[in-house]
Amino acid sequence: MADVVHYERDGAVGVITVDNPPVNALSVEVRAGLVDALARGLADAGAAALVILGAGRTFIAGADIREFGKPLTPPDLNEVIGRIEASPKPVIAALHGTALGGGLEVALGCHYRGAVVSAQVGFPEVKLGLLPGAGGTQRLPRLIGVEPALEIIVRGDPVPALKAHALGIVDEIVPGDLRAGAVEFAARVAAEKRPLRKIGASDEKLLAARSNPAVFETFRTGIERQARGYLAPFKCIEAVQAAVTLPFDAGLRRERELFVECLLSPQSRAQIHAFFAEREATKIPDVPKDTPVRLIKTAAVIGAGTMGGGIAMNFANAGIPVTVVEATAEALDRGLAVVRKNYAATAEKGRLSPAEMERRTALIRGTLDFQAVADADVVVEAVFEDMGVKKEVFAKLDRTCTAGAILATNTSTLDVDEIASATARPGSVIGTHFFSPANVMRLLEIVRGARTAKETIATAAELARRIGKVWVLAGNCDGFIGNRMLAGYLREAEFLVEEGATPAQVDRVIYDFGFPMGPFAMSDLAGLDVGWRIRKGKAHRRPKDLRDSPVADRLCEQGRFGQKTGAGWYRYEKGSRTPIPDPEVEALVAASAKEQGLTRRAVGDEEILARCLYPLVNEGARILEEGIALRPSDIDVIYLHGYGFPRYRGGPMFWADTLGLKRVYEEIAAYHRTHGRHWQPAPLLRTLAEQGQSFRDFKGTGA
Ligand SMILES: NC(=O)c1ccc[n+]([C@@H]2O[C@H](COP(=O)([O-])OP(=O)(O)OC[C@H]3O[C@@H](n4cnc5c(N)ncnc54)[C@H](O)[C@@H]3O)[C@@H](O)[C@H]2O)c1
Structure with missing residues (x-):
């Protein structure tokens, strides 16, 4: 011994x-x-x-x-x-x-x-x-x-x-x-x-x-x-x-x-899986731990909107001085005021001393002068989700920043390679996809472009660790990992409502599964206008032959953007965040269903769960196959930390494994037969199911 x-x-x-x-x-x-x-x-x-x-x-x-x-x-x-x-x-x-x-x-x-x-x-x-x-x-x-x-x-x-x-x-x-x-x-x-x-x-x-x-x-x-x-x-x-x-x-x-009861429960297996998954995610096979990293002493953020302010707080919280650049004085004042308000709220709860609040606030400097980014070691761009605007910003960054600077974009849907093409240094360009609110959510998707240098990835990873993020490497595609999977989840939730469920029923089923809220409450919280703008935008890359429910667009056309306008999928009393089912939405849904010749029916809870969650699994399988995610457990980490997937179920891929991929595949194939192309089973899912394997057996595409 x-x-x-x-x-x-x-x-x-x-x-x-x-x-x-x-x-x-x-x-x-x-x-x-x-x-x-x-x-x-x-x-x-x-x-x-x-x-x-x-x-x-x-x-x-x-x-x-x-x-x-x-x-x-x-x-x-x-x-x-x-x-x-x-x-x-x-x-x-x-x-x-x-x-x-x-x-x-x-x-x-x-x-x-x-x-x-x-x-x-x-x-x-x-x-x-x-x-x-x-x-x-x-x-x-x-x-x-x-x-x-x-x-x-x-x-x-x-x-x-x-x-x-x-x-x-x-x-x-x-x-x-x-x-x-x-x-x-x-x-x-x-x-x-x-x-x-x-x-x-x-x-x-x-x-x-x-x-x-x-x-x-x-x-x-x-x-x-x-x-x-x-x-x-x-x-x-x-x-x-x-x-x-x-x-x-x-x-x-x-x-x-x-x-022993706990040890034998599926929950502990799921939670132990999550524990190891988080550690595993930081290993990138072709970017070994000894890859040189650039020293980050100062940071800059472009744009002080919803995301920019929160991102700046991340740097300040880690003691890194950060310059925030805005286009207008009004937007800058608004953005910095939100930052101060956030710090004050934390201080009021006793979780931040007044001195610490001062120190952090002082580390964030606002300016309208783009030249101020010249000595930043890392710049995170968080301007409007518009390719033209982003490319202009990156071209300017390329002209202004020092040679060693990391140029990161917070885009959620745009092509990181195209953004990088606006610079003469695509090796230094990377996606850092923060989640909202950026000062609260721990997840960071680090998006690797086709030409992103290993040193840039290693530096972004080290920075993510310093600012206390749980990070996962994603490949460059529409929606990266998390949002790309979410699209199918939201699509089915909306279809279910058209077919006869109510937003409240769908939300209850998802809540009971263990998410903090269902898709409709979440959409109302995030703001329906975000997706609406993306759908309308030219840069949107989703195939056009796949139908989406038109209800969300119609809500937006009526100015129902969610909580911030007091109405979305639900209505909200002034000052309250409690969703109240709204007969007006019901009428809108009924009209839309009628237009499409749908006979509405009672939809069962089990169907709701399967139809909302299987798209996560199916798209997850494609993401794996394409090498967009390195491993199934990385996808799980993203869903646990970015989307509120219950940790005691391990994440969507682990959850699918516990159900058995044969069952998951067969049910997806059955939906494919009845609901069409949206449900085309991912080839990897089919292969694993046929071979009696699980996602955990998947060892990469070798790509
Ligand atoms: N809101 C979210 O939930 C979320 C989540 C993840 C990623 N994102 C992405 O983050 C980015 C920013 O989103 P947001 O929600 O913060 O948008 P926002 O509209 O709240 O903020 C954008 C800010 O950028 C400023 N801006 C525009 N052009 C500028 C320029 N040339 N120079 C300096 N400032 C400029 C605007 O004045 C505005 O204040 C987008 O790419 C978005 O897709 C958003």
Whole structure:
């Protein structure tokens, strides 16, 4: 067995070091190694106390996720922790880096915990659709009380050392060298003959919740909206409840049952998929990690409209000074006022200090003088969606910017190569497709043009990381990945309404599936005029022989642009965002259906779900086949972060895999027969279905 846990003596203290790079994950070797090292420490007459610490950059950072779902090789973690807790010599955990999940559970099995100030502890399991399964839900409430434990276990966010100290998770903050400090702490515990604090054996902190069981119901109600559709947060609550209602050992068994229930649920598989998908997306086969990147010290944004202001905030938030260039003083004032309002709103909620707000606002400088972009290292163009305007801007950028500058366009539908052709440096031109609101949405599609240089891609990727985006590389095509897929989703939603469903019914089905809102509420929020203008625009590249429902255009012709005009697919009371079904829309839909000779019918919920979501899958398959997306999981990342696809379903491609591609293909083929060319099955989908494969088996087109 690999030697991943060492034991040695330091004065009167035995030091157990977990040395399993990179993050000391709790592999079977580590678990067995801990048992052996503990036995050595107990047998070592010269050791009055023991310290457990991690080699390298962190304490035990958690379980070995890759062991999940595989048969467990003993010893299991509960047994290891049980032995530590039962040790007759005091055991002290010395924490640095991230003591998460199983790492924190090991630390809670110890009698005392010291930590350096930069350490973090936490139970992120819930984010993978799981719960701490080695005593975490039983020991943490016994250590710090039920309510703070629920906060940590159910939300899954890391807790910095000082807060952990204030809560009582960490007993001492160790100044200076961790090992020396922890050894000193352990020696002191032994010398003072402090009692062994066996958390599993103490009940005092549970008493409050025992006499007030309503605390669980209150907590449940508090997270209901945010955790809608998710299983794990509610199972976490049940597990903590078991700590209060059952004796410790029975609680551990209950926790294990709940853990297994979560582990076997499709949700945890989906959430683990999402976790790995996000990491995978940052790997571009022909742009290796060591590709040189250009240093970005200053940025510029052209256009201070809906997107430009938000994009500028991204740079300012990351400490990058940004110049915003507008065409008119009026547009500039309006744009900068929105930026200030956004910062003020965040500050009012207490999420930004006044000083920080000032600092960020000061980093954004507005101007009408195009020359001001001359020394920017990156320029993001966010002017009107009009090829003529964009080309003019890029020609000017080409004349004005330094040779090394990255020239990025935020276009959502236009051809990045054509935009690049307005410059003499297409290698420096790239698409950076932000999502609205750009200061809030984490997704960024990085669009690679035919001539975009690898260095430009690597620089855009590094910049995306710096400004905190989840990014995915997309090829250049109409709508790139996300919006190209969305077109079919919206088209079918509108057809369904023409055929007899109501916008409210379609929205309810999609909401119940787990999206934050359905297609009609979303369109009203985004503004119907955006798509209308694109449809009318000459630069629109969608084939003209495919019919769209005319209803959306008619709504726009009546000035119904959505929430901003108080009416769209729904109507809105003044100052309210609540969609109210509108008989006028119903009449418009009925008239349109009649014109097309449609007999309206009752449409079932299942049909709504299939007809809205299958187009995502079918178009996704084409996107893969064309090499527009590198991998199915990249598409999933885009839908999870840009479109509100429920994370617990993993994304559209993962979801299709869970249904089975044979079924998905057959249903799409059936719609093709009844509804025509829109539903032409993607060849890749057909091939995978016929071969009994899944998207996850797809290894690229080799293109
Ligand atoms: N709105 C969205 O949801 C969204 C999402 C993703 C991408 N996009 C894309 O982002 C871009 C901007 O969209 P928007 O919604 O912010 O548009 P917008 O109309 O709100 O803003 C465009 C701004 O650009 C300014 N402008 C026009 N020509 C200019 C020039 N030559 N120099 C300087 N400023 C100029 C205008 O005055 C206006 O303020 C478009 O390409 C759009 O397709 C929009």
